[in-house]
Amino acid sequence: MSDAGSDTPAVVEDRTSELQSGGIALRIAGLHKSYGDREVVRGVDVEVQAGECFGLLGRNGAGKTTIIEICEGYLNRDSGIVEVLGEDPQSPSPSWRSRLGIVPQDMQVPPSLTVRETVRMFADLYTHSRGVEEVLGLVGLEARSSSRVGKLSGGEKRRLDVALGLIGDPQIVFLDEPTTGLDPEARRGMWAMIQGLKDSGVTIILTTHYMEEAEVLADRLVILAEGVVAAEGTFAELQDSLGGRSTIAFRISQDNASAGLVPPLPNVVVASGAATQIESQDVTADLMSLLTWAKTEDVTLGDLTVTRESLEDLFLSIGRPEIDDHEREVSR
Amino acid sequence: MSTLTMVGSQTRYNLIASIRSGTSIAVGIIMPILFFIGASALFGTEALGGDQPVEVRGAGEVADLRTFYVGGFMAYAIIYTAFVTLLPELVEARETGFLKRLRGTPLNLWTFVAAKALIVLAMCLVSVTLILLIARFAFGVQTPAVALVGIAAYLLLGCIMFVTLAFGATSIVRNVSGAQGLSNALGIALALISGVFFAPTLLPAAIFDVASWLPLQPLANGFQALYVTGASGVNIELRDVGVMLGWTVLGVVAIAVRGFRWQPRQHR
Numbered sequence: 397m398s399d400a401g402s403d404t405p406a407v408v409e410d411r412t413s414e415l416q417s418g419g420i421a422l423r424i425a426g427l428h429k430s431y432g433d434r435e436v437v438r439g440v441d442v443e444v445q446a447g448e449c450f451g452l453l454g455r456n457g458a459g460k461t462t463i464i465e466i467c468e469g470y471l472n473r474d475s476g477i478v479e480v481l482g483e484d485p486q487s488p489s490p491s492w493r494s495r496l497g498i499v500p501q502d503m504q505v506p507p508s509l510t511v512r513e514t515v516r517m518f519a520d521l522y523t524h525s526r527g528v529e530e531v532l533g534l535v536g537l538e539a540r541s542s543s544r545v546g547k548l549s550g551g552e553k554r555r556l557d558v559a560l561g562l563i564g565d566p567q568i569v570f571l572d573e574p575t576t577g578l579d580p581e582a583r584r585g586m587w588a589m590i591q592g593l594k595d596s597g598v599t600i601i602l603t604t605h606y607m608e609e610a611e612v613l614a615d616r617l618v619i620l621a622e623g624v625v626a627a628e629g630t631f632a633e634l635q636d637s638l639g640g641r642s643t644i645a646f647r648i649s650q651d652n653a654s655a656g657l658v659p660p661l662p663n664v665v666v667a668s669g670a671a672t673q674i675e676s677q678d679v680t681a682d683l684m685s686l687l688t689w690a691k692t693e694d695v696t697l698g699d700l701t702v703t704r705e706s707l708e709d710l711f712l713s714i715g716r717p718e719i720d721d722h723e724r725e726v727s728r
Numbered sequence: 729m730s731t732l733t734m735v736g737s738q739t740r741y742n743l744i745a746s747i748r749s750g751t752s753i754a755v756g757i758i759m760p761i762l763f764f765i766g767a768s769a770l771f772g773t774e775a776l777g778g779d780q781p782v783e784v785r786g787a788g789e790v791a792d793l794r795t796f797y798v799g800g801f802m803a804y805a806i807i808y809t810a811f812v813t814l815l816p817e818l819v820e821a822r823e824t825g826f827l828k829r830l831r832g833t834p835l836n837l838w839t840f841v842a843a844k845a846l847i848v849l850a851m852c853l854v855s856v857t858l859i860l861l862i863a864r865f866a867f868g869v870q871t872p873a874v875a876l877v878g879i880a881a882y883l884l885l886g887c888i889m890f891v892t893l894a895f896g897a898t899s900i901v902r903n904v905s906g907a908q909g910l911s912n913a914l915g916i917a918l919a920l921i922s923g924v925f926f927a928p929t930l931l932p933a934a935i936f937d938v939a940s941w942l943p944l945q946p947l948a949n950g951f952q953a954l955y956v957t958g959a960s961g962v963n964i965e966l967r968d969v970g971v972m973l974g975w976t977v978l979g980v981v982a983i984a985v986r987g988f989r990w991q992p993r994q995h996r
Binding site: 468491493494496503504505508516517521522560 | 744829835
């Protein structure tokens with residue numbers, strides 16, 4: 397304590413690293429939730445480290461929004477443990493909400509206010525908010541700051557949603573399907589913005605039904621299906637555990653095809669005419685054999701591609717669209 | 729951010745949004761004033777007996793119908809701003825998810841109620857002032873200076889009562905059209921039986937007796953009592969104040985018991 401003066405920068409650094417590497421930002425254990433007699437969350441366990449970008453994937457009705465709204469304090473759970481920033485969202489301390497950033501799916505703000513007025517209005521609700529202009533810059537809405545909210549495009553509206561979620565300088569941000577309904581360009585813009593947010597060290601809980609989005613943004617993810625965790629891990633881990641098959645495709649000349657040349661590999665599943673596909677469990681070894689064969693036989697491999705079976709396909713096979721999130725009983 | 733600054737900021741931006749959207753000004757200010765002008769010009773004339781004194785319950789008589797209308801339409805303007813437009817506005821904010829979004833911030837219910845009440849108060853102040861000016865310069869109805877104290881007191885009490893009732897009533901309506909239907913029906917029905925458009929002596933006594941226990945009549949009566957012939961001093965009607973306080977307490981209890989719902993009832 398006596399040499400606190402000289403140590404100040406180091407102390408600050410320590411706290412930052414502790415926040416980023418230590419500490420659990422969100423913990424869910426044995427979570428259950430029913431609407432009437434329909435159980436939409438059936439025993440979910442999730443842990444998210446501080447500073448992580450965590451993806452929650454699932455089809456519509458898989459239970460994503462229910463889980464998120466329980467974490468945000470909007471819904472009461474039936475049973476289980478939920479801790480967000482060390483507190484139970486059902487009985488949080490008064491300051492808890494000021495440490496949360498919520499970017500909801502479908503919530504309007506008054507259309508007659510300008511972008512800047514709206515952000516300022518929300519900034520005034522926090523004791524320590526970020527600067528209005530800073531946040532507008534962060535989400536790329538500086539040029540639109542004097543426009544009425546009602547005049548914004550879908551992508552701009554989403555950016556405003558994010559701005560309102562960030563204005564209170566939160567420790568954890570819930571992004572609920574941030575790119576649903578956006579065109580591809582706006583989606584990429586949003587991804588870049590979320591990437592920037594990740595780099596700043598904020599914990600992010602991202603729900604999405606776009607596999608590609610989870611691949612780009614999430615450090616770790618779970619796939620929910622019918623209210624339970626169907627798979628969990630990093631994107632690569634999920635890909636390995638769920639499948640890991642790749643397809644090697646190429647085309648040989650008509651002459652070679654007529655000559656009946658077939659590569660000496662076990663899983664040549666399609667060999668119709670000149671176009672050939674090989675299902676491969678070990679791409680490196682199979683490619684090696686294929687190239688050796690091509691060289692020996694003097695075959696030219698046209699349009700050679702290697703594609704990994706997309707996680708999206710597997711994801712779709714997991715999440716059957718049975719439970720839909722329609723009527724919902726909502727807490728106050 | 730202190731609570732006071734938060735109330736100030738909420739008031740400011742909700743007021744801007746309200747003014748720009750225009751509905752609350754049209755329904756809460758312009759319409760009551762047009763009705764006031766129309767009623768005074770049409771029925772306040774000598775030909776239709778508008779120059780005869782009109783009885784004010786428990787207080788005496790006002791000089792003529794035009795004088796009676798001043799008090800009645802101040803009350804009418806207040807119920808239209810503080811209840812008839814506020815209730816659907818709150819329900820719309822709830823059903824579009826704006827309230828849910830506010831709920832995700834450190835904002836608490838009473839800060840929000842206070843901001844809404846301040847906006848209502850500001851708008852009612854405008855309509856009451858306009859009614860007083862129009863009464864004075866277009867219809868020659870003088871407002872005694874001492875009556876301004878009473879007008880201010882009833883204005884404040886009336887706004888608080890109807891704002892708490894509007895918040896309380898949000899729990900019984902599911903959607904915006906339901907809220908509009910309910911608030912307009914109540915607004916018109918109450919105005920008809922509370923001595924706003926015509927003298928209470930024209931109503932069956934039983935109906936007027938019931939009305940005197942409902943929220944609008946005591947407010948109208950309180951205003952009208954300030955204009956009775958021979959009135960002196962501030963002249964507050966305690967029974968009217970008591971009934972209004974009762975309704976205010978009921979509104980607060982409704983919010984406390986039924987809870988104020990921040991989240992949409994209808995899943996969109």
